[in-house]
Amino acid sequence: MKKVLAIATLILTVLISCKKETTTTEPVQITPSPPKEAEIVEPAGDQCYAWRANGSVIELSFNVNSHQEVNGKLSYNLAGKDKNEGTLIGNMKGDTIVADYTFNSEGTSSVREVVFLQKDGTLIEGYGDVVQANDKVSFKDKTKLKFDQKNTLTKIDCKVD
DSSP, rough: HHHHHHHHHHHHHHHHOOOOOOOOOOOOOOHHHHHHHOOOOOOOOEEEEEEEEEEEEEEEEEETTTTOEEEHHHHHHHHHTOOEEEEEEEEEEEEEEEEEEEEEEETEEEEEEEEEEETEEEEHHHHOOOEEEEEEEEOOOGGGGEEEEEEEEEEEEOOOO
């Protein structure tokens, strides 16, 4: 028992005498950089695009506000099919317009999701598998859309109404 008590006292003495050396370090100075100027994106005004071939016409006019919201008009007058025209309301996501196209065709109002890719000053409409829900036709998977360059809308001067 004396040996255990002696060993315990020895260990305690060693532990107490081994103080950790405390070093005082100066706090790291962080110099804030000046705030950056906010980038203000002004609306570009109306932008107009059209595609014409073999008696068919697609016309799109829209504007994008500072919140990247898209508002405009879209019309399809395809040879051999009924003309439909309506409004476009959506968002600009990078180089892509994703919007709801509300239109009248054959006396019926419909809503269809449309996607246009901006490329080299043109717009290319996206196509893909669709689903219908809540009286709206939407793309199943926007990441799998195909952009067919044969129906490329080119920039035109906007008509003054």
